[in-house]
Amino acid sequence: MYNRPFRRNSYHSSSRVNRFSGSRNRAPNPASIYAYISKASVQGPIIDQVQTTMQFNDLPINDKLKNNIAHRGYAQLMPIQEKGIQAILDGKDVIGIANTGTGKTAAFLIPLIEKIIKNPTYRALIITPTRELALQIRDELRSFVNGLSIYGTFCIGQSSMRNQIYELRRNPHVVIGTPGRLKDLIERRALNLSGFKMIVLDETDQMLNMGFIHDVKHIISFLPKKRQSLFFSATVSPEINRLIQSFVVNPITISVKTQETTSHIRQDVVRLTNGESKGDVLNKLLRGEEFKKILVFGRTKMGVERLSRELFSKGFRVASIHGDKPQMKRQQAIRMFKENVVSILVATDVAARGLDIPNVTHVINYDVPATYEDYIHRIGRTGRANNTGTALTLV
Helix, strand or coil: CCCCCCCCCCCCCHHHHHCCCCCCCCCCCCCHHHHHHHHHCCCCCCCCCCCCCCEHHHCCCCHHHHHHHHHCCCCECCHHHHHHHHHHHCCCCEEEECCCCCCHHHHHHHHHHHHHHHCCCCCEEEECCCHHHHHHHHHHHHHHCCCCCCCEEEECCCCCHHHHHHHHHCCCCEEEECHHHHHHHHHCCCCCCCCCCEEEEECHHHHHHCCCHHHHHHHHCCCCCCCEEEEEECCCCHHHHHHHHCCCCCCEEEECCCCCCCCCEEEEEECCCCCCCHHHHHHHHHCCCCCCCEEEECCCHHHHHHHHHHHHHCCCCEEEECCCCCHHHHHHHHHHHHCCCCCEEEECHHHCCCCCCCCCCEEEECCCCCCHHHHHHHHCCCCHHHCCEEEEEEC
């Protein structure tokens, strides 16, 4: 169906696999995508060859919390949950490493909620790299605490500072936010972290790699030294691990992945031929019967907005998200995509990490990602929770 399938035996150079030559801000070399796919190909199972048998109902947690978990449709624990929940309940510092879409959010939210049930004065801070991920964690928290008198608030940019300050005055059990806004609230003395017992850094590698390290360190300096620290991420480089180690005490590292990506994501390259433009090829692909719910990634904000308008003019149900779009419109676009009001979401890498949007059938890299890590996180939006998915890259 595709113009030219990739060849797994091509481009095995390790230098091509690990990085592009040149700056991240420079347009990437399309040839590098072959190395990404070659490295990402998987011949065996992803998860330590472990199949969990433990049920959520077996956990030593509150019955109301169990009922809320069951209402969400969860029954069997995933490996990161089976290994992580008990360690967190035991008060351990935890570094959790797992592929995207494997249940990391529930792995830290469930034991956190149990701690609050047992001690209503318990408070926790969750830091995420993006506003979308903060909102997603907030929504997951709300579903788990229904009827439990546990309150959370989120603190993100491009949302009302006044409303967030008001919510913080209510002393919520859980504060979820992005580094920049949290730092602003601390400096305004609207957020006092001295009584917080837990900190969670989600998608730690992105936060530290994308320049948030100084903000994160600044925020952590306001927490009590005696606390529980949790770090969750799909990838942790040796450099990032050294930074994490400076924040924790005798941590337990839980890794339930052996490959950088999942075996149930079909990866392929679609080459342009006969003078075709990317727009022409994308138009043909999107009209295919199997393309039900598609996430299209572009490199720039202007390019994403332009592509979204072009697809809309051709009759597609499409929305877009990027850094210049107001937060309310970003939330609306994601909601419309989740609820199938639109079938195509065009995005910059703001959507590449952490977003859990069910039943995405295809990820299409309209523009080649800047790094191998970006590629991994982009394609991880499909094939979630061990479903199958397809990732295509136009070159």
